[in-house]
Amino acid sequence: MGDIVDQLTQALGADVVTAGPDVDKRYHCDWSAIDPVQPKALIRPRSTAEVSTALRLCHTAGQAVVPQGGLTGLAGGATPRRGDIVVSLERMAGIEEIDKVAATMTVAAGTVLETAQRAADEAGFLLALDLGARGSCQVGGNLSTNAGGNRVIRYGMAREQVLGLEVVLADGEIVTSLNKMLKNNAGYDIKQVFIGAEGTLGIITRATLRLHSRPLSRATAFCALADYASVVGLLRRMQSELGGISAFEVMWHDFYDFIANHPTTKQKPLPDNYPYYALVEFSGSDPDHDLNRFEALLAKAMADGAVVDAVVAQSEQAARDFWLIREGHGIDTKPLVINFDVSLPIADIDSFAAECRAALSAKWPDSLNVFYGHIGDSNLHISVMMEGYGSEVMHEVDAVVYQAVRAMKGSVSAEHGVGTLKRAYLGHSRGAAELSVMRRLKQALDPKGILNPGKLI
Amino acid sequence: MGDIVDQLTQALGADVVTAGPDVDKRYHCDWSAIDPVQPKALIRPRSTAEVSTALRLCHTAGQAVVPQGGLTGLAGGATPRRGDIVVSLERMAGIEEIDKVAATMTVAAGTVLETAQRAADEAGFLLALDLGARGSCQVGGNLSTNAGGNRVIRYGMAREQVLGLEVVLADGEIVTSLNKMLKNNAGYDIKQVFIGAEGTLGIITRATLRLHSRPLSRATAFCALADYASVVGLLRRMQSELGGISAFEVMWHDFYDFIANHPTTKQKPLPDNYPYYALVEFSGSDPDHDLNRFEALLAKAMADGAVVDAVVAQSEQAARDFWLIREGHGIDTKPLVINFDVSLPIADIDSFAAECRAALSAKWPDSLNVFYGHIGDSNLHISVMMEGYGSEVMHEVDAVVYQAVRAMKGSVSAEHGVGTLKRAYLGHSRGAAELSVMRRLKQALDPKGILNPGKLI
Numbered sequence: 001m002g003d004i005v006d007q008l009t010q011a012l013g014a015d016v017v018t019a020g021p022d023v024d025k026r027y028h029c030d031w032s033a034i035d036p037v038q039p040k041a042l043i044r045p046r047s048t049a050e051v052s053t054a055l056r057l058c059h060t061a062g063q064a065v066v067p068q069g070g071l072t073g074l075a076g077g078a079t080p081r082r083g084d085i086v087v088s089l090e091r092m093a094g095i096e097e098i099d100k101v102a103a104t105m106t107v108a109a110g111t112v113l114e115t116a117q118r119a120a121d122e123a124g125f126l127l128a129l130d131l132g133a134r135g136s137c138q139v140g141g142n143l144s145t146n147a148g149g150n151r152v153i154r155y156g157m158a159r160e161q162v163l164g165l166e167v168v169l170a171d172g173e174i175v176t177s178l179n180k181m182l183k184n185n186a187g188y189d190i191k192q193v194f195i196g197a198e199g200t201l202g203i204i205t206r207a208t209l210r211l212h213s214r215p216l217s218r219a220t221a222f223c224a225l226a227d228y229a230s231v232v233g234l235l236r237r238m239q240s241e242l243g244g245i246s247a248f249e250v251m252w253h254d255f256y257d258f259i260a261n262h263p264t265t266k267q268k269p270l271p272d273n274y275p276y277y278a279l280v281e282f283s284g285s286d287p288d289h290d291l292n293r294f295e296a297l298l299a300k301a302m303a304d305g306a307v308v309d310a311v312v313a314q315s316e317q318a319a320r321d322f323w324l325i326r327e328g329h330g331i332d333t334k335p336l337v338i339n340f341d342v343s344l345p346i347a348d349i350d351s352f353a354a355e356c357r358a359a360l361s362a363k364w365p366d367s368l369n370v371f372y373g374h375i376g377d378s379n380l381h382i383s384v385m386m387e388g389y390g391s392e393v394m395h396e397v398d399a400v401v402y403q404a405v406r407a408m409k410g411s412v413s414a415e416h417g418v419g420t421l422k423r424a425y426l427g428h429s430r431g432a433a434e435l436s437v438m439r440r441l442k443q444a445l446d447p448k449g450i451l452n453p454g455k456l457i
Numbered sequence: 458m459g460d461i462v463d464q465l466t467q468a469l470g471a472d473v474v475t476a477g478p479d480v481d482k483r484y485h486c487d488w489s490a491i492d493p494v495q496p497k498a499l500i501r502p503r504s505t506a507e508v509s510t511a512l513r514l515c516h517t518a519g520q521a522v523v524p525q526g527g528l529t530g531l532a533g534g535a536t537p538r539r540g541d542i543v544v545s546l547e548r549m550a551g552i553e554e555i556d557k558v559a560a561t562m563t564v565a566a567g568t569v570l571e572t573a574q575r576a577a578d579e580a581g582f583l584l585a586l587d588l589g590a591r592g593s594c595q596v597g598g599n600l601s602t603n604a605g606g607n608r609v610i611r612y613g614m615a616r617e618q619v620l621g622l623e624v625v626l627a628d629g630e631i632v633t634s635l636n637k638m639l640k641n642n643a644g645y646d647i648k649q650v651f652i653g654a655e656g657t658l659g660i661i662t663r664a665t666l667r668l669h670s671r672p673l674s675r676a677t678a679f680c681a682l683a684d685y686a687s688v689v690g691l692l693r694r695m696q697s698e699l700g701g702i703s704a705f706e707v708m709w710h711d712f713y714d715f716i717a718n719h720p721t722t723k724q725k726p727l728p729d730n731y732p733y734y735a736l737v738e739f740s741g742s743d744p745d746h747d748l749n750r751f752e753a754l755l756a757k758a759m760a761d762g763a764v765v766d767a768v769v770a771q772s773e774q775a776a777r778d779f780w781l782i783r784e785g786h787g788i789d790t791k792p793l794v795i796n797f798d799v800s801l802p803i804a805d806i807d808s809f810a811a812e813c814r815a816a817l818s819a820k821w822p823d824s825l826n827v828f829y830g831h832i833g834d835s836n837l838h839i840s841v842m843m844e845g846y847g848s849e850v851m852h853e854v855d856a857v858v859y860q861a862v863r864a865m866k867g868s869v870s871a872e873h874g875v876g877t878l879k880r881a882y883l884g885h886s887r888g889a890a891e892l893s894v895m896r897r898l899k900q901a902l903d904p905k906g907i908l909n910p911g912k913l914i
Contacts, residue, residue, distance in 0.1 A: 183609060186868045433632040436630070
C-alpha cells in the first residue's frame with residue numbers, strides 16, 4: 001500500500017500531489033497568518049472525480065484533510081495542523097454556465113469571486129455576493145464560510161445566493177444537487193448543511209448561484225448623527241421610503257476620529273466632532289428620480305434633526321473616497337491590531353459598544369479601540385490597537401470581548417466564521433443543545449472525523 | 458407504566474391528551490382529505506415543556522408522533538397513520554415579541570399566519586410570507602414545510618424569513634436557538650435542518666422571523682403575450698427597470714380560457730384569444746412616481762410588441778378581481794381535480810407544459826388540463842380535471858406528470874412538500890447520493906424514527 005502520500009501520488013499523479021517539504025508557504029496558513037504549519041502534502045485536484053479519489057483514500061487511511069480556497073479567511077479555518085493533508089480547489093476554477101433565462105450561474109468551487117462577479121456583469125446580471133477579498137477569495141470558500149460582506153442588508157448572506165451545490169463527502173461520495181429552481185421542496189434541502197460548515201462536513205466542488213438584476217442607479221452619502229436611536233431611525237426610514245438600501249455602514253466617533261485624522265487619509269467628508277457617522281448607499285432602478293429622492297429624504301431628515309450633517313457623493317470617485325474611510329486603512333499601520341467580527345441584536349449594539357469599550361480601557365488604558373460595522377445586519381466590527389505588548393495579549397483581549405458578547409447574547413462570529421480562533425468561544429453564543437445538534441450532524445456526515453478536524457466544532 | 462396514552466395523560470393531564478375515539482375528525486387528515494385516519498390519541502400541549510414531555514415519553518415507548526399545524530397541507534404530511542399519536546400545536550399561539558429596532562418578531566408555532574401578518578402590519582412592518590391558506594395555516598407548519606406562496610419572487614421562501622427557531626427533538630430535548638441577528642456564523646446554522654423537514658426531524662415550537670419594510674405603493678396589471686420568450690423577457694425587464702416586482706403569475710391559454718369563461722367569473726380582464734397571460738404586481742416605495750413608471754414601462758413594452766395587450770388595475774377592487782382569475786376558483790367545481798405543484802428551470806417550463814399536456818391528452822383525451830404558476834420562482838401548477846373516473850386514476854395521472862418532471866430534471870414538489878403523496882416520486886427529483894444524505898440526517902436526529910414516519914423520506 002505505501003503511506004497515504006504515496007497512495008495519493010499513485011492514484012492522482014505527481015502533478016496533483018506535492019509532498020510536504022515541497023509545499024509552498026502560502027498553503028501553510030490563511031490571511032490571519034497565525035501559526036503556519038507545513039502540511040503532510042498538498043493535493044490540487046483538477047476535477048470532482050479527483051477530489052473524490054483523494055477523499056476516498058484519506059478516509060480509508062483515517063487521514064485528516066483540510067480544504068483550502070483563496071486562503072483569505074481570518075479565523076484559521078483553512079490552516080493545516082501538523083500531519084494534515086491540504087486539498088486546494090484552486091485548479092477547479094471557471095464559469096461552467098450562465099443561464100440567462102433562469103438568472104443563474106454555475107461555477108467551479110475554485111473560481112475567484114471577482115471572476116464570477118465580472119462574468120455575471122457581462123451577462124447583464126449582478127452576483128450579489130461581495131466582500132473586500134473579492135480579488136483572491138474563491139466561491140467555494142465563500143459558501144463554506146457563508147460569507148457576508150457589504151450587501152447583506154439588501155441581498156442576504158452567501159447562503160441566500162445558493163440554489164444548488166455539488167459536494168464530496170468525507171468518504172469520497174459525490175453528491176450532485178445543482179438545482180436551478182428558486183422553489184424546490186423535494187425533500188430536505190441538504191445544501192444548507194454544507195453552507196457555512198467550514199469544510200467540516202464535505203468539500204464543495206461546484207455551485208449554482210442565483211443572479212439578480214443589476215441596479216440602474218447608485219447614490220452614496222456620508223451622514224453625521226447625534227445618537228444611536230437616530231442611526232437606527234435613519235436606517236428604517238431609508239429602507240421604507242427609498243427601498244433598495246444596499247449598504248448602511250455605521251462608524252462610532254472613535255473610529256471616525258482615528259481614520260479621518262490618519263496621515264493616509266486625504267480628505268474628511270465631515271468634521272470629526274459628531275458622535276456617529278453612517279455611510280449610506282442606495283441602489284435603485286429609476287436613474288431619472290433616484291438621486292433626487294435620496295437627496296430629498298436626507299434634506300428632510302436634516303430639517304427635522306434626525307441627521308445633523310450630511311454630504312452626498314457627487315461622483316463615483318467621491319463615493320469611493322467615502323468607502324476608503326469606512327474600510328479603515330490606517331488601522332493596519334499599528335504594531336498590534338486585534339480585529340473582531342461579532343453580532344448583536346440591533347437594539348443592543350450601542351450599549352454593547354459602550355460596555356466593551358469600558359472593559360477594554362479599564363484593563364488596557366493605553367489601547368485604542370474603534371467600533372464600526374454593518375449595523376443593518378446586526379454586525380459590529382471592533383479593532384483593538386495596542387503598542388508594547390506581545391501577541392500573547394491577544395487571548396486576554398479575546399476573553400474580554402467575547403465575555404461582553406456572551407453577556408448580551410450576541411454571536412462571536414457574525415461573518416468571519418469560527419475556524420480555530422473562535423472555537424473556544426463557540427459556547428459563548430451557542431447552548432449545550434445547539435452544540436449537541438452540531439455534533440450529531442458532524443457524526444452523521446463525517447463519522448471518522450477526517451474533514452478539517454479541530455475547526456469550528 | 459400503563460400504555461403510552463395513559464402515561465401521557467398522567468404526565469400532561471386529561472385536558473391535554475384526548476384518546477383516539479374522542480378525537481375530532483378534523484385531526485384525521487389534512488386539506489387533501491385523502492385517507493383520513495383516527496389517531497391513537499391527540500395531544501394539545503400548552504408549552505414547549507409539554508411538547509418535550511410528550512416526546513420524551515413517546516421516544517421511550519417507540520411511539521410514532523405526527524405534528525400538526527393548521528392542517529392546510531395538500532401532501533398528506535400531517536395525516537396520521539393508524540396507531541400514530543398526533544401533536545397539535547394549536548394551543549401554542551401568540552406573538553411573544555416584536556422588536557422594532559431589530560425588525561423581528563418572535564411567535565409561538567401555533568400562531569395563525571394571518572394573525573402574525575396583522576401584528577407585523579400594526580407594528581409598521583411587513584411579514585413577507587403569504588399564501589392562500591393564511592387564515593388557517595400556522596407559522597410552525599409554514600416553516601416545517603418551507604412554504605412558498607405569492608411573494609417568493611421578492612422576499613424568498615419561508616426559510617428566508619427565519620432568523621431563529623426553537624425545536625423539540627425526537628427524544629424531548631429542547632433546542633432553543635432564537636437568534637435575532639441577520640449575520641450569525643457561530644457554528645452550523647442548525648435551524649436550516651428543521652425548516653422544510655415536514656416534522657420528521659423535530660417539532661418547531663417557536664420562531665423568530667425577519668420583518669421587512671411595508672411597501673408604500675402597489676400597481677397591478679393583467680397582460681397578454683404572444684410567446685413564452687416574451688413572458689420571460691417581460692419578467693426580467695420589470696425586475697431590472699422597476700425593481701420590486703412582488704408577483705409575476707403566468708397563465709397558459711388553457712387556464713385563462715377555462716377560468717375567464719367560467720360561470721363564476723364576473724368579468725374577463727382581457728379577451729381569451731392570446732397564448733399567454735401574466736398578472737404582474739409591483740410594490741414600490743415612491744407613491745408619487747411608481748404608478749407612472751409602471752404604466753410607462755407597459756406602454757413601451759406594448760409599443761415594441763413585447764406585450765400584445767394589457768390592463769392596469771385602477772382600484773384595489775380591480776386588482777383583487779385580477780387575483781380571483783389567477784386563483785382559479787372555477788377549477789374546484791369539477792368532479793375530480795388532480796393538482797400539481799412542480800418546478801423546473803425557467804427556460805424549460807414552456808416545453809415541459811407542452812410535453813406534459815400532450816402526454817395527458819394522449820392517455821385521457823377528454824381530460825381538461827390547465828397550466829399556471831409563479832414563473833419567476835420556477836414554479837408551475839397544473840390542474841387536471843376529469844369526469845367519469847374513480848379516484849384510482851390519480852396514481853396514473855401522477856405517474857405521467859412526474860415522469861415528465863423527471864425527464865426535464867425538475868422537482869416533484871416546488872412548495873407543497875412531499876408528505877405521503879409524493880414520497881414514491883422523491884427519487885424522480887433527487888439522486889441516490891442526495892437521498893443517502895437525507896437518510897443520514899434523519900438517522901442522526903431521530904434514530905428511532907418516531908417523528909412523522911412514512912412522510913417525506
